[in-house]
Amino acid sequence: MKSELEVFAEFLALKGMRLTPEREAVLEEVFAEHDHFDIDELFIRLRQKGQRISRASIYRTMPLLVESGLVNEVYFEDGHLHYEHIYGHEHHCHLRCLGCRKIVEFRDDGVEEAEKRIGQANNFEPTGHKLEIFGYCSQCREKRR
Amino acid sequence: MKSELEVFAEFLALKGMRLTPEREAVLEEVFAEHDHFDIDELFIRLRQKGQRISRASIYRTMPLLVESGLVNEVYFEDGHLHYEHIYGHEHHCHLRCLGCRKIVEFRDDGVEEAEKRIGQANNFEPTGHKLEIFGYCSQCREKRR
DNA sequence: AAATTAATGAGAATTAGTCTCAGTCTCATT
DNA sequence: AATGAGACTGAGACTAATTCTCATTAATTT
Numbered sequence: 001m002k003s004e005l006e007v008f009a010e011f012l013a014l015k016g017m018r019l020t021p022e023r024e025a026v027l028e029e030v031f032a033e034h035d036h037f038d039i040d041e042l043f044i045r046l047r048q049k050g051q052r053i054s055r056a057s058i059y060r061t062m063p064l065l066v067e068s069g070l071v072n073e074v075y076f077e078d079g080h081l082h083y084e085h086i087y088g089h090e091h092h093c094h095l096r097c098l099g100c101r102k103i104v105e106f107r108d109d110g111v112e113e114a115e116k117r118i119g120q121a122n123n124f125e126p127t128g129h130k131l132e133i134f135g136y137c138s139q140c141r142e143k144r145r
Numbered sequence: 146m147k148s149e150l151e152v153f154a155e156f157l158a159l160k161g162m163r164l165t166p167e168r169e170a171v172l173e174e175v176f177a178e179h180d181h182f183d184i185d186e187l188f189i190r191l192r193q194k195g196q197r198i199s200r201a202s203i204y205r206t207m208p209l210l211v212e213s214g215l216v217n218e219v220y221f222e223d224g225h226l227h228y229e230h231i232y233g234h235e236h237h238c239h240l241r242c243l244g245c246r247k248i249v250e251f252r253d254d255g256v257e258e259a260e261k262r263i264g265q266a267n268n269f270e271p272t273g274h275k276l277e278i279f280g281y282c283s284q285c286r287e288k289r290r
Numbered sequence: 291a292a293a294t295t296a297a298t299g300a301g302a303a304t305t306a307g308t309c310t311c312a313g314t315c316t317c318a319t320t
Numbered sequence: 321a322a323t324g325a326g327a328c329t330g331a332g333a334c335t336a337a338t339t340c341t342c343a344t345t346a347a348t349t350t
Contacts, residue, residue: 052330114276115278124281131277162297198298198299
């Protein structure tokens with residue numbers, strides 16, 4: 001399997017774009033931790049590691065990472081977008097606890113099938129889906145009693 | 146079945162808040178058309194109907210409508226949130242065409258079951274879900290050939 | 291009616307994200 | 321090694337969505 005760097009390099013090459021140190025730094029940091037993140041977090045993490053990168057470059061790089069299929073926009077909350085890296089991970093969706101805001105990833109074959117079924121029923125050719133289930137985790141359920 | 150106005154009035158009363166003419170106008174306009182909308186559209190529609198309401202009041206009212214379960218945040222796009230009224234409608238999710246941006250509503254029992262199943266598997270008590278399926282509608286599929 | 295409380299509009303403030311532009315870097319060609 | 325074309329960068333100006341402030345108004349309670 002190709003490394004994310006290879007994937008990104010090929011993607012950029014195909015678009016006649018360059019793999020610059022800044023883009024590489026963003027890519028690396030995005031894959032450095034397995035957690036959802038937002039632009040500001042990424043900026044701060046990069047700065048802490050001594051990278052001298054501007055916010056503008058991060059904002060410019062993110063859509064490229066999304067377009068190349070390495071990264072996903074997970075949700076919009078607190079007034080800004082949140083991302084996750086997805087390359088190298090099986091497709092998954094999210095459970096979100098309305099109490100503590102914890103997020104749990106899950107995988108479910110039924111949902112994959114539903115995508116196909118619903119696509120057919122509506123004459124759509126599905127390319128993917130995003131499912132969020134809201135609710136309360138066991139701890140928060142306890143507290144609510 | 147209660148009217149949306151009754152639902153909203155009860156919700157507000159429960160929170161010690163008032164059902165003002167402005168809040169009522171927003172509520173009414175939200176249910177006046179069955180279509181997704183954003184704040185600005187709503188503001189313009191209200192103005193066109195002669196309502197003298199400020200954007201601030203609309204922004205203040207929307208979270209109340211969402212919290213009371215009458216309205217849903219559908220998605221974040223073009224830099225702002227889009228809403229739909231849901232009270233009185235069966236729960237549904239959305240197919241989104243990546244070509245023409247058309248949105249089609251669908252209902253699927255399998256997804257409802259998946260919600261329960263996934264909740265149980267992860268020790269969550271689900272209260273709802275949001276599923277978006279991305280893809281291409283038949284027209285856009287043609288064009289892409 | 292007075293006091294209290296909630297809500298409003300207007301516009302200032304904030305914030306995420308985009309855009310501009312002058313200077314830099316890369317790379318293919320001389 | 322120098323050149324030129326394009327791609328890329330950072331800094332900060334800009335835009336647009338949303339929130340906040342505050343003086344005023346409206347409703348409710350006393």
